Amino acid sequence: MKPEPATTTLPTRVLMGPGPSDVSRRVLAALARPTLGHLDPAYLEVMDDTARLLRAVFRTANRLTLAVPGTGSAGMEACVAGLVEEGDEVIVGVCGFFGNRLAEMAERHGARVHRVEAPWGETIDPGDIERALAAHPSVRLVGIVHAETSTGAHQPLEEISAVAHAAGALLLVDAVTSLGCVELEVDGWRVDACYSCSQKGLSCPPGLAPVTLSPDAEAKIRGRSAPADSWYLDLTLLSRYWGGERLYHHTASSNLGVALREALLMVSEEGLEARWARHRRHHLGLRAGLAAIGLGYIPRRSLPNLNAVHVPAGVDEAAVRRQLLDRHGIEIGAGLGPLRGRAWRIGLMGESCIAGNVVAVLAGLESILEEMGLPITPGAAVSAAGKVLATT
Ligand SMILES: *Cc1c(COP(=O)(O)O)cnc(C)c1O
Numbered sequence: 236m237k238p239e240p241a242t243t244t245l246p247t248r249v250l251m252g253p254g255p256s257d258v259s260r261r262v263l264a265a266l267a268r269p270t271l272g273h274l275d276p277a278y279l280e281v282m283d284d285t286a287r288l289l290r291a292v293f294r295t296a297n298r299l300t301l302a303v304p305g306t307g308s309a310g311m312e313a314c315v316a317g318l319v320e321e322g323d324e325v326i327v328g329v330c331g332f333f334g335n336r337l338a339e340m341a342e343r344h345g346a347r348v349h350r351v352e353a354p355w356g357e358t359i360d361p362g363d364i365e366r367a368l369a370a371h372p373s374v375r376l377v378g379i380v381h382a383e384t385s386t387g388a389h390q391p392l393e394e395i396s397a398v399a400h401a402a403g404a405l406l407l408v409d410a411v412t413s414l415g416c417v418e419l420e421v422d423g424w425r426v427d428a429c430y431s432c433s434q435k436g437l438s439c440p441p442g443l444a445p446v447t448l449s450p451d452a453e454a455k456i457r458g459r460s461a462p463a464d465s466w467y468l469d470l471t472l473l474s475r476y477w478g479g480e481r482l483y484h485h486t487a488s489s490n491l492g493v494a495l496r497e498a499l500l501m502v503s504e505e506g507l508e509a510r511w512a513r514h515r516r517h518h519l520g521l522r523a524g525l526a527a528i529g530l531g532y533i534p535r536r537s538l539p540n541l542n543a544v545h546v547p548a549g550v551d552e553a554a555v556r557r558q559l560l561d562r563h564g565i566e567i568g569a570g571l572g573p574l575r576g577r578a579w580r581i582g583l584m585g586e587s588c589i590a591g592n593v594v595a596v597l598a599g600l601e602s603i604l605e606e607m608g609l610p611i612t613p614g615a616a617v618s619a620a621g622k623v624l625a626t627t
Contacts, residue, residue, distance in 0.1 A: 247564065248564050249565045249587065251566060251596055256586055257585070266440065266491070268490065273485075285301075285495055286301055286477060289302065292507060294507075295421035297421070300446070302446070303443070303468060307434075310432065311336070313468040314407055314448075315341050317456040318405065318428060325341050326349045326368065327378040329352045329359075330352065330390075331383035331384075332572050333380045337407075337409060338350055345464070346376075355572070356543075358536055365398040368398060377395065377407065379409070380409040382411070382538050383534075385571045385580075386574070387533055388535070388538070389417065389539075392424050408429045410430065414437065415436030415585060416585065417538060426449070428449070432444050435582075435585070440494060456471060517590065517624070520593045521583060521593045523622070524616035524619050524623075525616065527615040527616045527619035528601050530600075540582060542580070550609070552570070562599065563595060567580065567582070590624050593624065597616040
C-alpha cells in the first residue's frame with residue numbers, strides 16, 4: 236500500500252530562479268507563530284510596524300503604504316483598478332512579459348492603452364515615452380516595469396518620471412523584482428504608485444504585495460467618479476483597515492503578516508544600501524563565472540538580482556534545469572514568451588544572494604554542460620567567480 240504523503244519528505248531547495256527566493260529560518264519561525272485575529276491589538280501593531288518598515292524600503296513618506304493580500308500581480312491589480320477609470324488613456328512601456336501583463340490588466344480595467352515598445356532585452360527610451368505623451372495629450376498615467384524579470388533588463392526611471400510629470404501624468408512603477416535588491420527611490424524619483432511582492436527581494440513566502448501611493452495618486456483614487464472595479468483590491472477600503480478606522484475588510488493572514496514584518500526587520504538590520512551592494516557584488520561574481528563558460532547575458536543593462544543568459548545552441552535547456560534540480564537541489568528559471576527554450580534566468584535575490592550559491596550554481600552548470608559535450612574546462616566558472624568574489 237502506498238503510504239500517505241508526508242510533508243516532512245518534501246525537498247529543501249536552493250531557490251535561484253526569478254522568485255520565490257529562499258526564506259530564512261527566522262522568517263519561517265515567524266510564520267509558524269500562533270495565528271492571531273486580524274483585529275487583535277497585537278496584530279494591529281504588527282501592521283503598523285510593517286507600514287513603517289515598508290516606507291523605509293520604498294524610500295517614501297507616503298501615508299498610503301500597505302501590503303495587499305495576494306502576490307505581486309495583486310499589487311499590480313490594486314494599483315491599476317484604483318488609478319484607471321473606464322475610457323482613460325494610459326501609456327505602458329512594454330519590453331517584456333511583465334510590461335505586457337501590465338498593459339493587458341489596464342485594458343481589462345477599461346483603459347485605452349498606448350504601448351510604447353522596445354525589443355525584449357532592451358529598456359524603454361524616455362524619448363519614446365515623451366513622444367507618446369505628446370501624441371496622446373489626454374494621458375494621465377504612465378506605467379513602467381523597473382525590473383523586467385522576463386529579460387533581466389534594468390529600466391532607468393528618473394527621466395521617464397520627469398517626462399511623465401511634465402505632461403501632467405502620474406507614474407506607476409512595477410517594482411516586483413527590484414524592491415529590496417536594487418536601488419529604488421519612490422520619493423526621490425517621484426514615483427506615484429509602486430507595487431511589489433513578498434517573495435522576491437524581501438525573501439518572505441509569497442502571499443502579500445507591498446504597495447505605496449503618493450498623495451497625488453491617493454487624490455486620484457479618492458476623486459474617482461465610480462468606485463474601483465475590484466472590491467477585494469480596492470485601496471480605499473484596504474487603507475481603512477490599515478489606517479485609523481481599522482474597519483474589517485478581509486481576514487488578513489496574521490501568519491504571513493508576521494513573517495513579512497520579520498523579513499522587513501532583517502532588511503532594516505542589514506541596511507538597505509548594504510543590501511543593494513551585496514546584490515551587486517554577487518552579481519559580478521556570477522557574471523564572471525558565466526562568462527568563463529561562454530554564457531552571455533540577454534539584456535544590455537542587466538539587473539544584479541536576475542541574470543538572464545542565452546542557452547548555448549543545441550543544448551536542451553529543460554534537461555539542464557532538471558539536472559540542476561535533481562543533482563544539486565538548485566532551481567533556476569526558464570525563458571518566457573519569445574525566450575522560451577532559449578534562456579536561463581538565474582536569480583540572486585535576498586537570502587538566495589550568497590557566495591555559496593553563486594559557486595554552487597556555477598559548479599552545477601559547468602559540470603552538466605561539460606557532460607553534454609560543450610567545450611568547457613571544469614572549474615573555470617567557479618574559479619573566475621571566486622576571484623571576483625574575493626576582490627569585491
Ligand atoms: C514576478 C513578477 C510579477 C508577478 O508577481 P506574482 O507574485 O507572480 O504575481 C509582476 N511583475 C514582475 C516584474 C515580476 O517579476
